[in-house]
Amino acid sequence: MTSRARPLVLGLGLVALAAVPPVGGLLNQPFYVDLVRRVMIFAIAALSLDLILGYGGMVSFGHAAYLGIGAYAVGILAHHGIHNGVLQWSLAIAASMAVALVIGAVSIRTSGVYFIMITLAFTQMLYYLGISIEEYGGDDGMRLAVRSQFPGPLDLQNGTVFYYVVLAILLLFLVLAHRLIAARFGMVIRAARSNEARTRAIGFSPYRYKLMAFTLAGAMCGLAGALLVNHTEYLTPEFMHWTRSGEIMFMVILGGMGTLVGPVLGAFAFLLLENLLSGWTAHWQIIFGPLLILVVLYAKRGLFGLLPGGGPRDG
Amino acid sequence: MAEALLQVRGLTRRFGGLVATDRLDLDIGQGETHAIIGPNGAGKTTLIAQLAGDLRSDAGAVRFAGEDITRLSAPARSLRGLARSFQITSIFPDFTTLDNVALAVQAHAGHSFRFWRPARREPALREPARAILAQVGLAGRADVRAASLAHGEQRQLEIAMALATGPRLLLLDEPVAGMGLDESQRMIRFLASVKGRLTIVLVEHDMDAVFALADRISVLVYGRIIATGTPEAIRANAEVRQAYLGEDAVA
Secondary structure, three states, X not given: OOOOHHHHHHHHHHHHHHHHHHHHHHXXXXXXXXXXXXXXXXXXXXXXXXXXXXXXXXOOOOOXXXXXXXXXXXXXXXXXXXXXXXXXXXXXXXXXXXXXXXXXXXXXXXXXXXXXXXXXXXXHHHHHHHXXXXXXXXXXXXXXXXXXXXXXXXXXXXXXXXXXXXXXXXXXXXXXXXXXXXXXXXXXXXXXXXXXXXXXXXXXXXXXXXXXXXXXXXXXXXHHHHHHHHHHOEEOHHHHOHHHHHHHHHHHHHHOOOOOHHHHHHHHHXXXXXXHXXXXXXXXHHHHHHHHHXXXXXXXXXXXXXXXXXXOOOO | OOOOOEEEEEEEEEEOOEEEEEEEEEEEOOOOEEEEEOOOOOOHHHHHHHHHOOOOOOEEEEEEOOEEOOOOOHHHHHHOOEEEOOOOOOOOOOOEHHHHHHHHHHHOOOOOOOOOOEHHHOHHHHHHHHXXXXXXXXXXXXXXXXXXXXXXXXXXXXXXHHHHOOOXXXXXXXXXXXXXXXXXXXXXXXXXXXXXXXXXXXXXXXXXXXXXXXXXXXXXXXXXXXXXEOHHHHHHOHHHHHHOOOHHHHO
């Protein structure tokens, strides 16, 4: 994007997002507040995947694992009567970080198809683990009786407050990711994506940087999971189903890999289209599938590339 | 005699039944420019990859600056001052020319677990990189995407990235490959200007480049060095003439 168009478009987008609750209230359409909140939660998940997929070149086909871990961390604590949001969300982040560290440590030693299969296999293991634990609902999952509780005015039971909390976290992660990819750390993982042999030849050991990126992305997505379970007020192992991993990946590709705004656009396009089409017909995937294929074929830079001046990728 | 900067003893690499590097011995002295020549398939690129740490050796040892580096990875060798260029241009095509070199500077400027400050605004990375671009004659192309550089410029960038790591030894794999006459003359002049300050191992097919730059030449045939000597001695060596050099190269 040209330097002038970019802040304008981003600013308008931010204003639009901030205006959803009052406008939704005015039109008496709380459904849209709900929908956009869900979109933003998935935008956080997609953004975290884009860090390793788009910038790090790691095609993780198991990103839903962290969504699930984050959700279960909140759900399990709530199940045992702990509703403190700080504790719940900290556990969500810490647990998904730890799991990402283990999965990453093994899978980053491989590449290409093997990397995809290993990340998928780990996530399937977690999925079946979720199904097998009867204490936490097994196959059916469990209800979240109360949303995470925070002190003061941060009452998530209030849908509007929750909406702005999600928006703030999305913005925070966009800023953090923006800094991270331009900092020394980001330059290394982008260089390793671009040309790993050269990266090693000039003296970098990419493994530790890729593992760090993988772990950070897991933590970010874990928090998205904590938000998601609060949003839906129930959780099931389906959060970790491999099709969910595929959906998150599609949001990234649809919106534009290796861009920060792309995953947000992708989450919007994906979920809004899904919503719209499923309202028309139960067989909405028949329309949805070809649409996605067209975008992949004709918009190499995703939806972001269609914006004015979307431009060639920068590293 | 002082220990050679790079000492290779009994280095071996097999690919199935093929012995690409066969119990090879080689000494590269401090400050020397040492060319390795040989017919196609002699194992030159394999040798470079083994020396740089990109390819494991089946047997033998490599010592660099008094340290056994046989088991060290490519990045570990780079950090000790061993830099390589690639025969087939290997750069970061989506980054700018300056980014490419600044990355090489960054790799040698402490760890990169730094998450906040934009690397492109760090003078500690950008200024040394600019100086090296000026040195190789790419200053005017600093902000161009590396992918859109001409072939000869990309070859220059290869060298610039190797230099940016502050090496003691440069492993150059066919630096003038695919270059036009003008470009290769310029590259040879440039290498002549750094020669002596740096130790250079040069694998090259271009005999003009080899005889213009080398202090000593080793001839590699079927993974073995069949002769090592000054350019004059190599020109005069009957076995070398038979194995490799055409009569016109000797004339």
